[in-house]
Amino acid sequence: MGEDIKVIVFALGTEEYGVEVDSVKTIERLTPITRVPKTYHFVKGVINLRGVVVPVIDLRGRFGLPETAHTEHTRIIIVNVNDMEVGFIVDTANDVIDLNTDLIESPPEVVGGIKAKYLRGVAKIGNDRLLIMLNLPEVLNKQEIIQLEDMGE
Amino acid sequence: MEMNQYLSMFIDESTDHLQSLNDNMMQLENNPDDISIVQVIFRSAHTLKGMSATMGFSDLASLTHQMENVLDLVRNNELKMNEFIFDTLFKSLDALETMVQDITQGGEGKADVSHIVAALQSIVRGDYGQAGASNEAQISGAQNTTTEFRLDEYQYAVLEQSINTGLPVFYLDVVIREDCVLKGVRAYMVFNALEENGEVVKSNPSVQDIEQEKFDRSFSVYYISKIDQESLYQLISSISEIERVHILPVDEESLIQISQEDEQVNEATSQILQAVRETAATAAPVVQAAKEAAPDRPAAPSKPAASTGSSTSSHAGSRTIRVDIDRLDVLMNLFSELLIDRVRLEQLASDLKSQDLTETVEHMARVSGDLQNIVLKLRMVPIDTVFNRFPRMIRDLAKSLDKKVDLVITGADTELDRTVIEEIGDPLVHLLRNAVDHGIESIAERLEAGKSDTGTLELRAFHSGNSVFIEIQDDGKGINREKVLKTAIKNGVVRADEANAMTDEQVYQLLFAPGFSTADKVSDISGRGVGLDVVKSKILSLGGNVTVDSNWGSGSKFSVQLPLTLSIIAAMLVRVGEEKYALPLSSIVETMIVEHKNIRHVHGSTMIDYRESVIPIVSLADVFDCPKSSEVEKDTSDVIVIRKGERLAAFMVDDFIGQSEIVIKTLGKYLKNIYGISGATILGDGQVALIIDPNALVK
Numbered sequence: 116m117g118e119d120i121k122v123i124v125f126a127l128g129t130e131e132y133g134v135e136v137d138s139v140k141t142i143e144r145l146t147p148i149t150r151v152p153k154t155y156h157f158v159k160g161v162i163n164l165r166g167v168v169v170p171v172i173d174l175r176g177r178f179g180l181p182e183t184a185h186t187e188h189t190r191i192i193i194v195n196v197n198d199m200e201v202g203f204i205v206d207t208a209n210d211v212i213d214l215n216t217d218l219i220e221s222p223p224e225v226v227g228g229i230k231a232k233y234l235r236g237v238a239k240i241g242n243d244r245l246l247i248m249l250n251l252p253e254v255l256n257k258q259e260i261i262q263l264e265d266m267g268e
Numbered sequence: 269m270e271m272n273q274y275l276s277m278f279i280d281e282s283t284d285h286l287q288s289l290n291d292n293m294m295q296l297e298n299n300p301d302d303i304s305i306v307q308v309i310f311r312s313a314h315t316l317k318g319m320s321a322t323m324g325f326s327d328l329a330s331l332t333h334q335m336e337n338v339l340d341l342v343r344n345n346e347l348k349m350n351e352f353i354f355d356t357l358f359k360s361l362d363a364l365e366t367m368v369q370d371i372t373q374g375g376e377g378k379a380d381v382s383h384i385v386a387a388l389q390s391i392v393r394g395d396y397g398q399a400g401a402s403n404e405a406q407i408s409g410a411q412n413t414t415t416e417f418r419l420d421e422y423q424y425a426v427l428e429q430s431i432n433t434g435l436p437v438f439y440l441d442v443v444i445r446e447d448c449v450l451k452g453v454r455a456y457m458v459f460n461a462l463e464e465n466g467e468v469v470k471s472n473p474s475v476q477d478i479e480q481e482k483f484d485r486s487f488s489v490y491y492i493s494k495i496d497q498e499s500l501y502q503l504i505s506s507i508s509e510i511e512r513v514h515i516l517p518v519d520e521e522s523l524i525q526i527s528q529e530d531e532q533v534n535e536a537t538s539q540i541l542q543a544v545r546e547t548a549a550t551a552a553p554v555v556q557a558a559k560e561a562a563p564d565r566p567a568a569p570s571k572p573a574a575s576t577g578s579s580t581s582s583h584a585g586s587r588t589i590r591v592d593i594d595r596l597d598v599l600m601n602l603f604s605e606l607l608i609d610r611v612r613l614e615q616l617a618s619d620l621k622s623q624d625l626t627e628t629v630e631h632m633a634r635v636s637g638d639l640q641n642i643v644l645k646l647r648m649v650p651i652d653t654v655f656n657r658f659p660r661m662i663r664d665l666a667k668s669l670d671k672k673v674d675l676v677i678t679g680a681d682t683e684l685d686r687t688v689i690e691e692i693g694d695p696l697v698h699l700l701r702n703a704v705d706h707g708i709e710s711i712a713e714r715l716e717a718g719k720s721d722t723g724t725l726e727l728r729a730f731h732s733g734n735s736v737f738i739e740i741q742d743d744g745k746g747i748n749r750e751k752v753l754k755t756a757i758k759n760g761v762v763r764a765d766e767a768n769a770m771t772d773e774q775v776y777q778l779l780f781a782p783g784f785s786t787a788d789k790v791s792d793i794s795g796r797g798v799g800l801d802v803v804k805s806k807i808l809s810l811g812g813n814v815t816v817d818s819n820w821g822s823g824s825k826f827s828v829q830l831p832l833t834l835s836i837i838a839a840m841l842v843r844v845g846e847e848k849y850a851l852p853l854s855s856i857v858e859t860m861i862v863e864h865k866n867i868r869h870v871h872g873s874t875m876i877d878y879r880e881s882v883i884p885i886v887s888l889a890d891v892f893d894c895p896k897s898s899e900v901e902k903d904t905s906d907v908i909v910i911r912k913g914e915r916l917a918a919f920m921v922d923d924f925i926g927q928s929e930i931v932i933k934t935l936g937k938y939l940k941n942i943y944g945i946s947g948a949t950i951l952g953d954g955q956v957a958l959i960i961d962p963n964a965l966v967k
Contacts, residue, residue: 149956152892153943168933199937
């Protein structure tokens with residue numbers, strides 16, 4: 116029997132994603148972002164989060180999805196993983212649900228163009244809602260990006 | 269008894285004592301006949317022993333105990349210091365340091381020190397060098413004889429002299445309450461109080477036994493006091509859990525009597541005690557009247573005044589408290605928040621043009637300026653805390669290399685931010701080791717070169733502007749340009765055709781290239797080829813710089829430049845395109861306007877004339893790929909000239925915003941090592957501006 120966890124649900128395009136509420140610090144409206152030069156294309160820059168400078172990355176860009184213009188629904192989810200504070204730009208974030216870990220199934224090879232290693236699994240909620248659970252440490256792992264970029268050169 | 273709460277205090281204080289032991293031993297090595305230094309050493313060792321015994325670190329206590337035995341002989345002129353004793357004592361200090369470190373890391377402070385103990389014991393016996401084997405029984409026997417309460421000739425002389433010079437001598441009998449849990453600690457507190465206000469000449473049982481709680485409930489001491497009987501009584505009875513203290517003044521007459529009695533009955537301690545009490549009582553009938561009336565009364569209000577008055581004379585200027593560094597960091601963070609708001613208020617005030625608001629904000633700015641100074645000063649630590657371990661290190665190093673090195677330290681009181689202090693130790697160790705190993709020649713070589721056999725290593729620290737300079741200068745053989753170049757070419761650091769065109773300074777900088785070492789043979793001390801590059805990157809990461817100057821044959825000088833603080837800096841804010849950046853004021857030489865037609869294109873790069881020379885000019889917008897501002901092209905640009913070491917470069921920006929104090933923040937763990945950016949700051953309008961690292965941009 117799995118345990119019940121609370122999950123923050125956000126959307127990128129039509130897909131719904133979830134991160135555990137424990138690793139989420141706050142959810143912010145879009146604030147002015149200061150661009151940081153000479154870094155990865157998906158790193159949008161840094162923001163001032165009540166006196167702390169926090170880097171912000173565009174999750175769409177991180178997953179290789181096309182980036183879209185920001186709307187009034189756009190949110191920044193500040194997560195804290197391995198003492199690393201990072202903000203994720205997502206299309207919307209408006210739901211918190213209870214989820215039993217038993218419902219999370221291991222991910223199929225490719226979901227919406229996202230590599231399986233970034234995913235913790237896929238949970239089916241309700242009748243035809245699919246929730247993609249993110250594997251945060253892997254999403255924030257830069258080792259692989261560096262390797263990818265080396266190969267690209 | 270829960271000891272954890274005392275543990276951190278114990279660690280701090282024992283580290284202090286070890287340092288002072290080390291320092292004083294070094295001093296003593298230079299003046300082996302100065303008994304006053306031995307006294308200081310003895311006191312430190314003694315306190316350390318007391319503390320460790322109380323905390324239950326028995327190995328630590330027993331080793332200090334053995335050291336004390338040796339030192340005791342020395343200070344009573346019964347033993348002359350020599351090289352063997354120094355070496356053994358230094359080794360003991362090292363062992364003690366290792367144990368304290370072990371305790372710091374949560375260990376038990378246990379270590380196998382039997383060989384050092386054996387060496388110390390053989391020194392006490394006086395048969396060192398002949399036989400290494402130790403005889404425990406013999407030692408404990410020897411100890412027993414010293415624990416008898418009998419004044420030896422020297423102690424008589426001391427007491428007699430004090431009486432003659434008018435210092436009051438007392439005989440004290442202290443009884444501790446029966447229900448006292450840690451009587452050793454109470455006794456220790458008594459001794460501490462006594463030692464602050466005078467000198468304990470003799471105690472029964474011996475101080476060692478008292479601290480290991482090898483006594484019943486009472487102990488007695490002969491004591492030379494700096495304060496009068498009444499203050500002394502109050503001082504001791506104010507220590508809690510003391511049942512009774514009996515103070516008898518000793519004068520010349522009674523002293524003679526004591527000595528006579530002493531001669532008659534020198535084998536039975538109790539009898540002597542009795543005799544002493546009687547003689548003292550008859551000689552001085554002014555026995556403490558209050559002693560029975562008010563045993564163990566609470567501290568009288570007059571007491572603190574009396575005791576502080578006398579103790580400040582001996583501990584002048586040590587009115588300090590220890591504060592957890594985390595709290596200082598919190599204070600610093602809170603202050604940074606305040607600073608950001610202050611800048612914001614200043615902007616609002618200038619926008620609103622309200623007289624009252626402007627005045628209030630100006631006042632607030634002044635107050636917060638003072639506050640900033642204080643907060644920054646709180647974090648400042650004299651560089652002595654790093655330097656103080658170097659004399660010992662150089663001594664050992666010189667010994668192991670069979671060289672003679674004289675380390676001269678100046679400016680040890682120069683203050684630096686704690687964070688810098690913590691980081692700078694290792695790089696300096698490396699540079700010093702290098703200087704002794706590669707710089708200073710062997711004795712034979714030095715004599716051959718017509719120098720004195722002792723090499724001089726100078727370690728200097730001083731303030732200059734917003735930086736602190738640390739210089740390490742030796743009078744050794746200097747750096748061989750040809751040898752450096754040869755190695756560099758061999759290791760592929762430079763090409764042969766480039767080599768000849770390089771200036772000396774550039775050649776010396778090659779020493780800091782990764783994987784570079786000119787040492788002919790790899791030694792234990794340095795020359796592993798790792799190191800100088802690490803030193804340099806460490807110093808650069810602290811926002812500093814290192815330069816080398818050398819004269820072949822007469823020595824070299826490594827000069828390390830460090831920022832005073834890492835948390836708040838003065839910076840120039842500039843606009844590049846639509847973005848704002850901050851440049852540390854410390855690296856800016858000047859600002860000016862350059863006409864575009866004066867920019868020359870030389871071999872694919874752009875240069876401008878600056879004073880007598882030609883310096884490279886780059887557009888920050890190009891470096892950071894900034895989106896172009898919508899403004900029409902102008903024929904002139906604002907330019908900032910910056911300096912890195914000896915080199916100058918110019919940065920083109922779109923606009924100067926102004927000068928401001930900024931609080932340095934990191935970009936967070938996720939964004940490490942961004943090219944040309946050393947951090948970020950929050951501006952008055954709440955926006956984040958990036959801080960440019962000019963050192964990274966100038967190659």
